[in-house]
Amino acid sequence: MPPAQIDGAAGAPDTGLPVFETTAEERGLVQRQLGRCILRLQQYEMQSNYRRYYFDKKTAVADARHIERMGAFVCAYLRYVQLPVRCVLDIGCGVGQWQAIIAKHFPQASYQGVEFSEYLCERCGWERASVVDYRSKKPFDLVICQGVLACLSPMDLNRPCATSAH
Numbered sequence: 001m002p003p004a005q006i007d008g009a010a011g012a013p014d015t016g017l018p019v020f021e022t023t024a025e026e027r028g029l030v031q032r033q034l035g036r037c038i039l040r041l042q043q044y045e046m047q048s049n050y051r052r053y054y055f056d057k058k059t060a061v062a063d064a065r066h067i068e069r070m071g072a073f074v075c076a077y078l079r080y081v082q083l084p085v086r087c088v089l090d091i092g093c094g095v096g097q098w099q100a101i102i103a104k105h106f107p108q109a110s111y112q113g114v115e116f117s118e119y120l121c122e123r124c125g126w127e128r129a130s131v132v133d134y135r136s137k138k139p140f141d142l143v144i145c146q147g148v149l150a151c152l153s154p155m156d157l158n159r160p161c162a163t164s165a166h
């Protein structure tokens with residue numbers, strides 16, 4: 001049976017659009033389905049951006065010399081403060097640009113990449129998880145999270161700080 005159409009909901013602004021009576025269960029279902037659609041769209045967008053900006057040589061924007069210089073700078077600082085770099089977590093690791101930097105400057109260190117993009121996890125073999133609620137079973141000497149926070153919604157932005165403290 002189609003849902004009953006009612007003229008308006010108490011307190012709701014009159015948009016001129018029909019208002020349908022729905023149950024909390026139905027609203028929850030729609031919200032979950034919308035959430036899944038948004039996630040699929042995000043995954044698709046990340047995949048096409050990565051193809052365009054990293055993997056396609058004609059349109060790639062990543063500057064290898066910049067990454068090398070930045071890596072050398074950060075690793076020199078880590079040596080200066082005498083941080084023992086034995087195991088590294090790179091969360092939101094993208095194509096894993098930091099993997100080569102760590103291998104070059106700390107060849108004994110292990111590197112673990114974590115990514116939200118299904119495409120990159122399949123292509124590069126990273127662990128799939130979100131920085132928002134990632135929990136690791138073991139501690140790391142160094143946690144890299146470069147260029148990731150800008151991808152998060154304002155609501156999620158408060159949470160990674162709590163995560164990285166664990």
Ligand SMILES: C[S@@+](CC[C@H](N)C(=O)[O-])C[C@H]1O[C@@H](n2cnc3c(N)ncnc32)[C@H](O)[C@@H]1O
Binds near residue numbers: 092097114117131146
């Ligand atoms: C600008 S790229 C930076 C990639 C890498 N950190 C680097 O410096 O080359 C941002 C990355 O964050 C990932 N990302 C976005 N939201 C994420 C989330 N909630 N959890 C983990 N990774 C996420 C994206 O898929 C993307 O690979």
